Amino acid sequence: MIEKKDIELEKAVLIGVVTQDQDEEKSKEYLDELEFLTFTAGGEVVKRFTQKMAMPNPKTFIGTGKMEDVRQFVEANDIGTVIFDDELTPAQERNISKILECKILDRTNLILDIFAQRAQTSYARTQVELAQCEYLLPRLKGMWTHLERQKGGIGMRGPGETEIETDRRIVRDRISLLKDKIKTIDKQMSVQRGNRGQMVRVALVGYTNVGKSTLMNVISKSEVFAENKLFATLDTTVRKVVIGNLPFLMSDTVGFIRKLPTQLVESFKSTLDEVREADLLLHVVDISHTNFEEHIDSVNQILDEIDSKDKPTIMVFNKIDAYEAEPFDEEDLVEVRTKANYTIEEWKKTWMSRVGDNALFISALNKENMDEFRKRVYKEVREIHVTRFPYNHFLYPDVEDIE
Structure with missing residues (x-):
């Protein structure tokens, strides 16, 4: 186990929901897994928030009352990152970021970040960057002011911090380039398998x-x-x-x-x-x-x-x-x-x-x-x-x- 005195872990809060399709037991298990993901990425989970609802709020994922509870806790405990267990829409991410004024991640972003840490070879790094760019593309509109407030840490590896000032056209060009690169490596690996x-x-x-x-x-x-x-x-x-x-x-x-x-x-x-x-x-x-x-x-x-x-x-x-x-x-x-x-x-x-x-x-x-x-x-x-x-x-x- 990594000791806090050896590495300064990033303080994070987890948020999940209990719905008709996801009961309390399953929600807890998903959050347990999300906590392990957070630790793997270099974070320390300080608190979890869950809310029972028929379906996630289309604007802020959780209700306004629960969101206010989260905001107060984040402000009082100097929390740098809030992580949601399900994938947020670009609009949800922008709205939540304005309310909490801290780094907002979802499960997808967190997993992508871990993959960015773990990728050792050129092939793996290319695959991860392609996935990150495709995730980033629909979120470009509200990403930049959000990213300017945060420097480094969980969720900030890869194209997110190097392409802050780019536009959709450049990201699409990058995606096309990465796909071509993967095709080239695929052919090489196919030959290796054939050999x-x-x-x-x-x-x-x-x-x-x-x-x-x-x-x-x-x-x-x-x-x-x-x-x-x-x-x-x-x-x-x-x-x-x-x-x-x-x-x-x-x-x-x-x-x-x-x-x-x-x-x-x-x-x-x-x-x-x-x-x-x-x-x-x-x-x-x-x-x-x-x-x-x-x-x-x-x-x-x-x-x-x-x-x-x-x-x-x-x-x-x-x-x-x-x-x-x-x-x-x-x-x-x-x-x-x-x-x-x-x-x-x-x-x-x-x-x-x-x-x-x-x-x-x-x-x-x-x-x-x-x-x-x-x-x-x-x-x-x-x-x-x-x-x-x-x-x-x-x-x-x-x-x-x-x-």
């Missing part, structure tokens, strides 16, 4: 912060960057892995998240080509998260958008070491025990083991049940490989014979 031959390709997919990079490090014996923050990995990393003398390619992809900005889905679709072209998906799930089922649904929805939902998939339930037991439920674990006493056999008796009839339970961090993981992956990869190269099936032993 890999017909090796079986396995892709790790899943919600952000479920342990994909940690699992990648364990299985490939490499050092892919892993951190307990959201979106630690942006660029797709590909490693050659060998199990039972059978080589294949494994890729670690960007994590997904609920309410993922459409701009990012579009600009990062080319990055997800590794998923589209994979022969086998390993859908990694953080089983210790209270709402991992919703995470599974969110990932499946994005996989559907990129035409990859029907690919052969192994569900990998990770972080079994961190699982916290709920009160006893016959639909859950067969026996009530402490998390330290759950065995793999007990995990296999849960309903999770029947998801897709192809589930594994592991702890990548503690390397628990990794032997079964390797054998299952080997079995699936071998079947694909033998179909592709039937003449050399004798080179690779059956799964029972590998160590």
